[in-house]
Amino acid sequence: MKDEFPDHFLFGGAISASQAEGAYNEGGKGLDTQDLRYFDPEWTAEDLAKKSNRRMSKKKFDKALNDKDIEHYPFRHGIDFYHTYHQDLALMQELGLRVFRTSISWSRIFPNGDDETPNEEGIAFYDRLFSECHQRGMKVFVTILHYNIPVHLVLAYGGWKSRKTVRFFERYVDVLFHRLGRLVDYWLPFNEFNAGRFNPYNGVCVIKDEEKEYDQTIFQCLHHQFLANAIAVKKAHEIIPNAKVGGMIARFTTYPATCKPDDVMQMIHDDQYANFFYTDVMARGAYPAYMDRYFDRYGITVHKEPGDDELLKGNTVDFLSFSYYMSLVSTTDQSWEKTAGNLVMANKNPYLESSQWGWQIDPVGLRITLNQMYDRYGLPLFVAENGLGAKDTIADDGGIHDPYRIDYLSKHIEQLKKAIGDGVDLFGYTVWGIIDIVSCGSMEMEKRYGVIYVDFDNRGHGTGKRLKKDSFYWYQHCIRTNGRDLSR
Numbered sequence: 001m002k003d004e005f006p007d008h009f010l011f012g013g014a015i016s017a018s019q020a021e022g023a024y025n026e027g028g029k030g031l032d033t034q035d036l037r038y039f040d041p042e043w044t045a046e047d048l049a050k051k052s053n054r055r056m057s058k059k060k061f062d063k064a065l066n067d068k069d070i071e072h073y074p075f076r077h078g079i080d081f082y083h084t085y086h087q088d089l090a091l092m093q094e095l096g097l098r099v100f101r102t103s104i105s106w107s108r109i110f111p112n113g114d115d116e117t118p119n120e121e122g123i124a125f126y127d128r129l130f131s132e133c134h135q136r137g138m139k140v141f142v143t144i145l146h147y148n149i150p151v152h153l154v155l156a157y158g159g160w161k162s163r164k165t166v167r168f169f170e171r172y173v174d175v176l177f178h179r180l181g182r183l184v185d186y187w188l189p190f191n192e193f194n195a196g197r198f199n200p201y202n203g204v205c206v207i208k209d210e211e212k213e214y215d216q217t218i219f220q221c222l223h224h225q226f227l228a229n230a231i232a233v234k235k236a237h238e239i240i241p242n243a244k245v246g247g248m249i250a251r252f253t254t255y256p257a258t259c260k261p262d263d264v265m266q267m268i269h270d271d272q273y274a275n276f277f278y279t280d281v282m283a284r285g286a287y288p289a290y291m292d293r294y295f296d297r298y299g300i301t302v303h304k305e306p307g308d309d310e311l312l313k314g315n316t317v318d319f320l321s322f323s324y325y326m327s328l329v330s331t332t333d334q335s336w337e338k339t340a341g342n343l344v345m346a347n348k349n350p351y352l353e354s355s356q357w358g359w360q361i362d363p364v365g366l367r368i369t370l371n372q373m374y375d376r377y378g379l380p381l382f383v384a385e386n387g388l389g390a391k392d393t394i395a396d397d398g399g400i401h402d403p404y405r406i407d408y409l410s411k412h413i414e415q416l417k418k419a420i421g422d423g424v425d426l427f428g429y430t431v432w433g434i435i436d437i438v439s440c441g442s443m444e445m446e447k448r449y450g451v452i453y454v455d456f457d458n459r460g461h462g463t464g465k466r467l468k469k470d471s472f473y474w475y476q477h478c479i480r481t482n483g484r485d486l487s488r
């Protein structure tokens with residue numbers, strides 16, 4: 001096995017519907033849970049860190065429901081991709097992308113979530129979008145649910161707290177597979193399955209102050225999502241010949257802070273609870289034994305119905321994927337220095353540098369992660385998200401010079417090659433936020449990941465013009481050489 005990419009390795013780019021599309025009340029779309037997240041452009045970085053948008057309160061939720069404002073709700077405008085996808089896909093074709101990952105807005109297809117019939121305008125939009133991807137030589141990788149569920153499902157049923165939502169999800173995927181199945185190459189029922197735990201409003205749409213037993217509720221919601229995931233796998237395999245359906249987590253790879261056995265044990269637990277629980281259920285089809293201790297310790301009882309275990313067992317995923325931005329450190333030492341992470345507070349690793357948002361940059365950790373996942377599951381792997389969020393500026397010469405992003409991407413792609421040399425079956429890699437989009441965690445537009453710049457600021461003001469950054473030309477060359485030349 002050589003340290004090189006196979007021919008046709010799927011180099012690509014990824015975005016999500018709520019962070020990009022905008023047009024939140026057009027084309028028959030219903031209001032969704034991400035449309036309700038409030039952002040004040042005056043907030044400082046410190047305010048943002050304190051506000052912790054992870055926890056939606058009933059007060060914020062109700063206020064947003066009746067608020068018609070757009071400026072303070074960034075997911076209502078995104079980058080206007082709903083209207084600009086044609087020109088954006090042209091840029092992605094120029095870039096040479098071989099695969100494009102985006103998500104479908106559930107509330108474009110079923111505005112309320114429990115509607116009897118789908119919204120044809122929503123289906124037509126995704127039909128046009130995916131068809132155009134193929135015309136431009138890109139495969140289509142679809143996330144069925146990237147956080148945003150129809151608000152009505154939360155109001156009427158409590159969202160994922162109810163098994164009824166599993167049934168509505170089944171109706172939703174049934175329509176997607178029948179109507180769009182011919183246009184989609186890879187399906188991912190859920191973005192970052194573990195988000196329910198580290199970001200409960202996004203992941204399972206739970207409003208904190210409505211819950212007496214917050215953790216109990218979250219695990220029950222997660223169980224319902226596991227069922228929904230298994231149903232999606234089952235239906236895809238029945239409806240679309242050769243469908244490939246994957247499972248995904250946000251991979252929080254973690255190292256013991258020292259070789260002290262207690263730190264190593266802590267690392268094993270952190271890995272099990274934050275990462276492996278989710279991929280074990282999706283890929284092995286059963287709740288792992290180590291969760292019994294966790295459930296006992298925190299007094300959690302997951303209510304299952306007859307047939308649930310069989311459904312999970314009989315419908316495991318075809319491949320696994322993950323987002324990877326950084327690595328973490330595990331220790332029993334409570335006084336260990338802290339830093340920020342992807343919606344988690346992390347222990348600082350003295351050997352690593354951090355991004356402007358404090359996320360610890362660790363390219364070798366990506367190779368480690370790929371090896372760990374392939375050793376454990378032996379399934380084909382796809383890196384669904386990786387990239388650097390940074391502040392970019394337009395220079396006097398009109399260019400956007402982002403050597404930091406080129407440095408980040410090239411070092412991570414180098415490690416992909418090494419993982420392939422290690423024997424890992426890796427078939428694709430999509431740069432997160434290939435075009436600048438609204439940040440999911442901090443909701444800022446100015447936390448940019450793209451190799452394509454979008455001229456909007458944190459208020460959503462600007463021309464919306466698309467500009468190629470230096471990293472655009474670099475990634476284009478990387479793809480043209482099939483990852484052989486990563487020189488900067």
Ligand code: BG6
Pocket residue numbers: 016191192250323342385389432438439440441442443447
């Ligand atoms: C992942 C999410 O967790 O991280 C994306 O799937 C998100 O939606 C990405 O955008 C980067 O996080 P952020 O907060 O910088 O946008």
